[in-house]
Amino acid sequence: xxxxxxxxxxxxxxxxxxxxxxxxxxxxxxxxxxxxxxxxxxxxxxxxxxxxxxxxxxxxxxxxxxxxxxxxxxxxxxxxxxxxxxxxxxxxxxxxxxxxxxxxxxxxxxxxxxxxxxxxxxxxxxxxxxxxxxxxxxxxxxxxxxxxxxxxxxxxxxxxxxxxxxxxxxxxxxxxxxxxxxxxxxxxxxxxxxxxxxxxxxxxxxxxxxxxxxxxxxxxxxxxxxxxxxxxxxxxxxxxxxxxxxxxxxxxxxxxxxxxxxxxxxxxxxxxxxxxxxxxxxxxxxxxxxxxxxxxxxxxxxxxxxxxxxxxxxxxxxxxxxxxxxxxxxxxxxxxxxxxxxxxxxxxxxxxxxxxxxxxxxxxxxxxxxxxxxxxxxxxxxxxxxxxxxxxxxxxxxxxxxxxxxxxxxxxxxxxxxxxxxxxxxxxxx
Amino acid sequence: xxxxxxxxxxxxxxxxxxxxxxxxxxxxxxxxxxxxxxxxxxxxxxxxxxxxxxxxxxxxxxxxxxxxxxxxxxxxxxxxxxxxxxxxxxxxxxxxxxxxxxxxxxxxxxxxxxxxxxxxxxxxxxxxxxxxxxxxxxxxxxxxxxxxxxxxxxxxxxxxxxxxxxxxxxxxxxxxxxxxxxxxxxxxxxxxxxxxxxxxxxxxxxxxxxxxxxxxxxxxxxxxxxxxxxxxxxxxxxxxxxxxxxxxxxxxxxxxxxxxxxxxxxxxxxxxxxxxxxxxxxxxxxxxxxxxxxxxxxxxxxxxxx
Ligand SMILES: [Zn+2]
Ligand SMILES: [Zn+2]
Numbered sequence: 243x244x245x246x247x248x249x250x251x252x253x254x255x256x257x258x259x260x261x262x263x264x265x266x267x268x269x270x271x272x273x274x275x276x277x278x279x280x281x282x283x284x285x286x287x288x289x290x291x292x293x294x295x296x297x298x299x300x301x302x303x304x305x306x307x308x309x310x311x312x313x314x315x316x317x318x319x320x321x322x323x324x325x326x327x328x329x330x331x332x333x334x335x336x337x338x339x340x341x342x343x344x345x346x347x348x349x350x351x352x353x354x355x356x357x358x359x360x361x362x363x364x365x366x367x368x369x370x371x372x373x374x375x376x377x378x379x380x381x382x383x384x385x386x387x388x389x390x391x392x393x394x395x396x397x398x399x400x401x402x403x404x405x406x407x408x409x410x411x412x413x414x415x416x417x418x419x420x421x422x423x424x425x426x427x428x429x430x431x432x433x434x435x436x437x438x439x440x441x442x443x444x445x446x447x448x449x450x451x452x453x454x455x456x457x458x459x460x461x462x463x464x465x466x467x468x469x470x471x472x473x474x475x476x477x478x479x480x481x482x483x484x485x486x487x488x489x490x491x492x493x494x495x496x497x498x499x500x501x502x503x504x505x506x507x508x509x510x511x512x513x514x515x516x517x518x519x520x521x522x523x524x525x526x527x528x529x530x531x532x533x534x535x536x537x538x539x540x541x542x543x544x545x546x547x548x549x550x551x552x553x554x555x556x557x558x559x560x561x562x563x564x565x566x567x568x569x570x571x572x573x574x575x576x577x578x579x580x581x582x583x584x585x586x587x588x589x590x591x592x593x594x595x596x597x598x599x600x601x602x603x604x605x606x607x608x609x610x611x612x613x614x615x616x617x618x619x620x621x622x623x624x625x626x627x628x629x630x631x632x633x634x635x636x637x638x639x640x641x642x643x644x645x646x647x648x649x650x651x652x653x654x655x656x657x658x659x660x661x662x663x664x665x666x667x668x669x670x671x672x
Numbered sequence: 673x674x675x676x677x678x679x680x681x682x683x684x685x686x687x688x689x690x691x692x693x694x695x696x697x698x699x700x701x702x703x704x705x706x707x708x709x710x711x712x713x714x715x716x717x718x719x720x721x722x723x724x725x726x727x728x729x730x731x732x733x734x735x736x737x738x739x740x741x742x743x744x745x746x747x748x749x750x751x752x753x754x755x756x757x758x759x760x761x762x763x764x765x766x767x768x769x770x771x772x773x774x775x776x777x778x779x780x781x782x783x784x785x786x787x788x789x790x791x792x793x794x795x796x797x798x799x800x801x802x803x804x805x806x807x808x809x810x811x812x813x814x815x816x817x818x819x820x821x822x823x824x825x826x827x828x829x830x831x832x833x834x835x836x837x838x839x840x841x842x843x844x845x846x847x848x849x850x851x852x853x854x855x856x857x858x859x860x861x862x863x864x865x866x867x868x869x870x871x872x873x874x875x876x877x878x879x880x881x882x883x884x885x886x887x888x889x890x891x892x893x894x895x896x897x898x899x900x901x902x903x904x905x906x907x908x909x910x911x912x913x914x915x916x917x918x919x920x921x922x923x924x925x926x927x928x929x930x931x932x933x934x935x936x937x938x939x940x941x942x943x944x945x946x947x948x949x950x951x952x953x954x955x956x957x958x959x960x961x962x963x964x965x966x967x968x969x970x971x972x973x974x975x976x977x978x
Contacts, residue, residue: 443867447837447867447872451780519784566758568779
């Protein structure tokens with residue numbers, strides 16, 4: 243990965259602009275002057291000062307938004323830092339990311355939110371939107387100071403990793419957060435039921451690993467949406483992975499319940515069958531499920547029932563992952579492969595058009611967070627992804643930008659490659 | 673070097689080869705000096721992260737009868753640092769220049785983990801029980817005990833009673849009996865059945881007593897409360913009433929049937945103490961056969977004949 247300051251004039255030649263409003267592809271040249279889009283049109287004439295970047299056959303679209311990144315800061319900077327995490331985000335085409343509050347200590351007070359935002363400005367690779375804790379110490383008991391958290395820069399609240407088990411506390415969380423228009427990001431998991439390490443099925447029996455029943459997700463998704471709608475608060479469901487959950491969500495949507503939800507690429511590209519030889523790079527929470535769950539997720543993405551695709555980027559040290567399956571932590575890194583996997587599985591296999599895919603990565607996440615998209619328009623700051631859909635790309639170990647390398651997709655050959663990202667007056671090449 | 677991590681690692685041919693060697697080693701065990709020099713100079717290590725005097729002793733004896741040096745390591749569960757110490761274990765094993773390791777651990781997949789990290793070395797790994805996953809040598813000795821009696825597995829009907837979901841013995845037993853052509857039945861409360869148990873291709877009997885006269889072999893499993901976070905049982909009393917084999921049950925069993933238990937028995941739970949006197953009860957034969965079977969496995973792994 244190479245990072246350079248933008249030249250005074252940069253001319254992108256022959257790119258294919260993906261216009262999200264008109265839903266059309268257009269061949270254009272884009273002239274960027276001092277980080278700002280000066281002109282978009284066909285056949286912009288070259289002048290002496292211009293640095294030319296020929297991007298024939300490449301797609302151009304605005305930076306992607308990730309709703310679910312674990313930056314591990316503060317507390318676990320050995321696994322990821324703001325510097326390495328935001329770089330990994332850029333490498334994956336994301337220019338705006340949300341970081342979740344399950345850190346050590348957790349993000350349950352405004353000073354930590356202030357710290358994260360200030361720290362991110364030092365590197366200034368991408369925009370960082372912290373999500374604060376819903377309850378103090380993520381214990382599911384006392385609610386946090388949402389006003390102060392929001393003022394410091396938090397865009398949502400969540401106790402990710404731990405679901406609030408008390409329905410009464412959840413009601414309070416949702417009512418209080420409504421006052422400040424902060425969406426609640428729900429990690430749907432009935433912990434009492436979910437005492438295992440992989441999906442409970444014949445495969446968990448064959449491997450002798452304790453199983454997590456798929457309904458543990460469904461039950462809490464159902465409950466959380468009901469409570470949120472009862473008090474008319476904004477709820478977003480994280481990393482949906484099971485067919486049963488989708489069936490229930492479909493029912494709720496048909497009955498006009500309000501909610502948004504996301505899934506992560508591993509839930510529509512992998513299944514529990516991939517967990518061979520106790521490889522802990524397949525240990526994720528919620529766990530990988532069956533073929534039918536995978537298909538249902540793709541169907542829900544096509545239908546628009548699932549609004550967004552998030553990375554659920556969860557870096558862990560090799561020393562932690564390289565141990566027995568029970569004791570290894572849940573989670574895989576995902577920022578760098580999130581879009582590539584989605585493009586390959588969803589667009590190339592005919593599930594979504596490129597426009598629909600970018601809705602899941604840009605338009606919908608922005609709506610969920612209530613933030614503006616920086617469109618590719620004249621006079622806007624350049625925040626552009628240059629993606630080559632025809633190139634092959636092997637994601638080998640030396641290419642990993644994240645500080646951790648825990649991914650089952652190492653050495654996978656992708657169809658499509660992120661060539662460069664332009665953001666904050668910088669250009670990042672890969 | 674090949675390992676023995678799962679019954680799935682063995683072909684039917686391998687299993688009969690193990691039986692064949694086991695019967696030869698049985699002869700050795702009956703000699704006044706029950707030792708052969710086959711593996712002189714070799715060293716094996718038993719690594720028991722979960723205490724089991726019986727299994728560890730059986731492996732130790734098996735190794736020593738083959739003139740192998742056997743070093744035993746036991747860890748009390750509380751004293752081990754979980755996780756990364758496993759890789760340290762691998763590094764230590766390499767420095768200690770042992771030829772084979774026999775491992776028991778409370779977590780499924782640990783023997784696979786060690787085998788994976790010792791892949792390039794000339795060291796075999798035997799799974800002596802990993803969590804709720806498998807216990808292949810127990811299954812082999814169970815099958816061998818049945819083989820000695822019937823000499824043919826085809827159409828034998830075998831009933832396994834107990835916690836099918838959390839028993840590594842049941843898991844390995846079902847795999848081996850099905851591989852050898854038996855019909856396998858299980859009986860237990862529903863809370864002891866794995867989900868999607870239909871895929872196991874076994875017959876579930878809520879009440880085995882109705883069919884007790886059908887079985888050639890009945891295996892009662894040890895109730896292991898320690899493996900559960902909380903009780904799957906209502907009470908020991910009710911379990912014994914419903915799933916314990918009592919003297920009157922023996923009357924319903926075939927005259928030439930076998931009654932087995934992997935041991936140690938919780939008397940008056942899985943079995944009434946009286947059934948021990950019945951000649952169909954072969955629990956102690958299983959213990960003897962266990963040494964012969966383990967000698968065969970260790971020997972064959974060293975000879976690379978599996
Ligand atoms: Zn979560
Ligand atoms: Zn998460």
